[in-house]
Amino acid sequence: MNDYTKYLTSRVTAGGLSRREFMGRAMAAGITLAVADKLFTESAEAAEPKHGGHLKLGLEGGAATDSKDPAKFLSQFMFCVGRCWGDMLVESDPLTGAAVPALAESWEPSKDAVTWTFKIRKGVKFHNGKELTIDDVVATLKRHTDKSSESGALGVLGSIKEIKADGGNLVLTLSEGNADMPLLLSDYHLVIQPNGGVDDPLASIGTGPYKLTSFEPGVRATFEKNKDDWRTDRGYVDSIEIIGMNDATARIAALSSGQVHYINRVDPKTVSLLKRAPNVEILSTAGRGHYVFIMHCDKAPFDNNDLRLALKYAMDRETMVQKILGGYGKVGNDFPINSTYALFPEGIEQRTYDPDKAAFHYKKSGHSGSVLLRTSEVAFPGAVDAAVLYQESCKKAGIEIEVKREPGDGYWTNVWNVQPFSTSYWGGRPTQDQMYSTAYLSTADWNDTKFKRPDFDKLLLQARAELDEAKRKDMYRTMAMMVRDEGGVILPMFNDFVNASTKQVKGYVHDIGNDMSNGYVATRVWLDA
Amino acid sequence: MTNPAPSNVLPGLRFRQRFPLLALILERFVLSIVLLFAVSVLIFGGLEALPGDFATTYLGQSATPQAVANIRRDLGLDRPVTTRYVEWLGSAVQGDFGTSWASKNSVSEQIGKRLGNSLFLAGFAAVISVPLAVGLGMLSVHFRNRMPDKIINVISLAAISLPEFFIGYLLILFFAVKFGMATFPATVYDSMGLVERLKAIALPTATLVLVVLAHMMRMTRAAILSVMSSAYMETAELKGLSAFRAIVKHAAPNALAPIINVVALNLAYLVVGVVVVEVVFVYPGMGQYMVDAVTVRDMPVVQACGLIFAAVYIFLNMTADILAIIANPRLRHPR
Numbered sequence: 001m002n003d004y005t006k007y008l009t010s011r012v013t014a015g016g017l018s019r020r021e022f023m024g025r026a027m028a029a030g031i032t033l034a035v036a037d038k039l040f041t042e043s044a045e046a047a048e049p050k051h052g053g054h055l056k057l058g059l060e061g062g063a064a065t066d067s068k069d070p071a072k073f074l075s076q077f078m079f080c081v082g083r084c085w086g087d088m089l090v091e092s093d094p095l096t097g098a099a100v101p102a103l104a105e106s107w108e109p110s111k112d113a114v115t116w117t118f119k120i121r122k123g124v125k126f127h128n129g130k131e132l133t134i135d136d137v138v139a140t141l142k143r144h145t146d147k148s149s150e151s152g153a154l155g156v157l158g159s160i161k162e163i164k165a166d167g168g169n170l171v172l173t174l175s176e177g178n179a180d181m182p183l184l185l186s187d188y189h190l191v192i193q194p195n196g197g198v199d200d201p202l203a204s205i206g207t208g209p210y211k212l213t214s215f216e217p218g219v220r221a222t223f224e225k226n227k228d229d230w231r232t233d234r235g236y237v238d239s240i241e242i243i244g245m246n247d248a249t250a251r252i253a254a255l256s257s258g259q260v261h262y263i264n265r266v267d268p269k270t271v272s273l274l275k276r277a278p279n280v281e282i283l284s285t286a287g288r289g290h291y292v293f294i295m296h297c298d299k300a301p302f303d304n305n306d307l308r309l310a311l312k313y314a315m316d317r318e319t320m321v322q323k324i325l326g327g328y329g330k331v332g333n334d335f336p337i338n339s340t341y342a343l344f345p346e347g348i349e350q351r352t353y354d355p356d357k358a359a360f361h362y363k364k365s366g367h368s369g370s371v372l373l374r375t376s377e378v379a380f381p382g383a384v385d386a387a388v389l390y391q392e393s394c395k396k397a398g399i400e401i402e403v404k405r406e407p408g409d410g411y412w413t414n415v416w417n418v419q420p421f422s423t424s425y426w427g428g429r430p431t432q433d434q435m436y437s438t439a440y441l442s443t444a445d446w447n448d449t450k451f452k453r454p455d456f457d458k459l460l461l462q463a464r465a466e467l468d469e470a471k472r473k474d475m476y477r478t479m480a481m482m483v484r485d486e487g488g489v490i491l492p493m494f495n496d497f498v499n500a501s502t503k504q505v506k507g508y509v510h511d512i513g514n515d516m517s518n519g520y521v522a523t524r525v526w527l528d529a
Numbered sequence: 530m531t532n533p534a535p536s537n538v539l540p541g542l543r544f545r546q547r548f549p550l551l552a553l554i555l556e557r558f559v560l561s562i563v564l565l566f567a568v569s570v571l572i573f574g575g576l577e578a579l580p581g582d583f584a585t586t587y588l589g590q591s592a593t594p595q596a597v598a599n600i601r602r603d604l605g606l607d608r609p610v611t612t613r614y615v616e617w618l619g620s621a622v623q624g625d626f627g628t629s630w631a632s633k634n635s636v637s638e639q640i641g642k643r644l645g646n647s648l649f650l651a652g653f654a655a656v657i658s659v660p661l662a663v664g665l666g667m668l669s670v671h672f673r674n675r676m677p678d679k680i681i682n683v684i685s686l687a688a689i690s691l692p693e694f695f696i697g698y699l700l701i702l703f704f705a706v707k708f709g710m711a712t713f714p715a716t717v718y719d720s721m722g723l724v725e726r727l728k729a730i731a732l733p734t735a736t737l738v739l740v741v742l743a744h745m746m747r748m749t750r751a752a753i754l755s756v757m758s759s760a761y762m763e764t765a766e767l768k769g770l771s772a773f774r775a776i777v778k779h780a781a782p783n784a785l786a787p788i789i790n791v792v793a794l795n796l797a798y799l800v801v802g803v804v805v806v807e808v809v810f811v812y813p814g815m816g817q818y819m820v821d822a823v824t825v826r827d828m829p830v831v832q833a834c835g836l837i838f839a840a841v842y843i844f845l846n847m848t849a850d851i852l853a854i855i856a857n858p859r860l861r862h863p864r
Contacts, residue, residue, distance in 0.1 A: 058714070063825070064632070064639065064821040065629060065630075067632045148599055216719070216813065218813070218821055219813040220718050245714060249809070259714065445594060
């Protein structure tokens with residue numbers, strides 16, 4: 001079976017492909033009718049979820065300092081733990097990234113997208129037996145939007161002006177129109193808790209498919225099935241155990257010896273070794289996270305667009321993806337959006353490595369001497385290697401790069417967003433609007449390229465309130481072009497999320513939303529005996 | 530009235546002359562306390578000097594000025610260093626290490642659990658490695674420069690030359706992955722039974738034993754050998770004692786002091802220095818706890834861990850000194 005057929009059958013298993021679609025594509029790929037038919041039946045049988053069993057996950061990212069308060073979820077470990085016991089108002093579709101109902105049944109915007117009305121689901125019970133009410137929803141959102149809150153979602157919800165209950169409905173009034181409001185509520189911090197978790201933020205009582213039975217920060221979390229779950233299309237295993245494993249080799253050893261069923265953060269360098277283990281499946285999902293080289297547009301010598309262009313043309317993206325990501329990624333095009341986003345602007349020409357063009361722009365910029373690039377291993381895995389690779393590809397264009405390795409401690413405080421040229425990492429955001437608002441709006445705290453353009457800001461705000469999708473897509477295209485051709489970001493690659501499981505694990509959903517099946521891995525898979 | 534009897538001996542000195550052993554022990558004890566106090570200043574000062582504070586490090590790349598300000602205000606990070614140090618030391622002396630900034634859990638409670646785990650692992654490793662090391666040391670003296678001695682030496686040298694994480698990985702590779710005999714990961718938790726727990730720590734214990742064995746074994750061998758060359762050993766030999774009896778009865782007691790020292794040093798290492806082993810085997814001990822806390826500048830936790838590590842080290846060294854003095858009466862009378 002080649003990779004494409006494997007991909008097709010996995011889509012069937014995940015329930016994302018109908019028989020007709022599968023047969024059409026499989027035969028187009030040169031598979032005979034009989035074989036395709038057999039493949040489909042097998043994958044569709046595998047798609048029949050089995051119940052029961054004890055699922056064990058070994059995850060990187062847990063720490064003794066982890067807090068059970070959803071407002072303070074930071075690590076990958078807690079991200080996954082929270083998804084097991086809690087629900088948000090809205091979820092995102094694994095394949096398209098669009099907003100789909102969860103605890104909110106449906107929603108309706110006003111014409112200017114300023115006022116949003118969410119209908120809250122009835123008959124949902126918390127783990128403690130209490131029924132979910134509109135008051136719980138309001139209290140939760142109020143806790144996370146309080147100005148003195150330490151919630152990780154505070155920034156996302158910044159535009160909410162008023163939160164109130166109207167009958168059984170939740171009504172949100174924003175300070176300006178935002179067509180993406182429902183998606184913002186899918187943020188993993190916004191777990192709906194009884195009375196908003198105000199009384200006891202650490203209680204871990206939610207409406208999710210599993211109840212938390214024990215928790216030791218950084219060590220282990222265990223769950224048992226919530227028998228009163230309001231949904232039947234999730235929560236297949238009886239119990240879950242999530243073990244914190246921060247050592248990459250420990251994770252691989254645990255998986256290949258069958259002690260855990262699933263691990264996250266597989267180092268691209270070791271994937272080929274892990275692939276050889278007979279019982280292991282590599283799960284690689286295209287993601288929105290991207291590795292970047294950031295130049296401050298307002299500081300010499302980077303205030304010169306020709307120099308910025310020269311440095312962009314001098315980036316060998318293909319080599320980066322091969323060498324730094326081990327092929328588990330896609331090339332970037334110097335703007336922070338890829339095809340996993342809804343309304344992705346298609347048809348923008350891919351920028352490629354072009355030493356001649358780089359040399360041309362470099363000459364035109366009038367800059368001479370070397371360019372200082374600061375980097376550190378914490379910027380992204382392989383950042384130092386990437387900087388040295390870049391130094392080589394620049395050399396061919398006659399540009400001299402001086403690589404300075406900074407200590408990982410305090411890199412985010414002392415180098416990133418402070419020094420004019422450095423390496424960094426961005427996790428994706430649920431929407432294009434959020435990505436641009438976080439890092440490219442003139443007034444954004446994290447505008448790490450110091451990209452300040454009033455026309456860009458204006459377009460961003462217009463697009464945010466635009467409910468007509470076609471018009472919106474057009475605006476996003478213009479914005480992408482601005483960032484690509486005049487911005488301060490060199491974006492060589494988007495990294496895939498690389499995880500691995502034993503072959504016993506079935507039904508894994510490749511969710512474009514975020515890593516580990518958008519955190520839902522434990523609630524979505526089942527174990528094949 | 531109060532006319533002290535004329536004496537050319539100071540009261541302290543008189544106490545020292547009467548109870549030389551007790552005086553030495555007391556002296557060591559006071560010294561340890563002073564040392565611990567100095568360490569506390571160093572820990573606090575060192576942490577203050579680290580770049581980046583808790584608020585920015587904890588939030589990392591996602592720190593908004595608002596969130597940073599909120600956290601700083603909540604924790605009182607704006608107050609002077611000396612005030613915070615005195616407050617911290619005041620409660621630490623009473624066994625209260627405050628609450629973790631990141632998780633808001635009681636540090637003392639967490640450390641209770643973690644220290645228990647670390648001591649359990651270290652204790653188990655010590656119970657196996659100390660008698661084994663001393664026994665092997667005596668054995669290699671007995672067979673010195675013959676085949677058994679050489680084998681023991683080569684194997685223990687090989688074990689000490691490999692970094693502990695590598696030994697750990699090798700053990701995992703063979704016993705967990707290839708043969709599926711041992712439990713991995715070695716994660717222990719509250720509701721675990723003793724048998725299960727012992728099974729879980731089999732591999733990390735084996736790693737630790739291999740790591741500390743050579744050091745203690747070779748020191749035992751060297752110490753006994755140096756005693757063996759003295760005149761009274763010759764006498765023992767001449768009066769017809771068997772070689773093994775001579776080693777156990779006459780040489781070993783006189784070689785105790787250096788052996789005790791190296792054993793104490795290795796015990797301290799077992800508790801304090803096993804960070805790497807804990808990480809490799811996913812064992813929830815103190816080392817792992819401290820590493821997590823340092824990464825986010827969770828000061829109360831780092832300070833508590835640092836202080837406890839220092840205390841363990843100082844206490845074991847003090848015990849070793851005292852035991853050495855007891856074992857060797859000559860040390861009681863400093864010249």
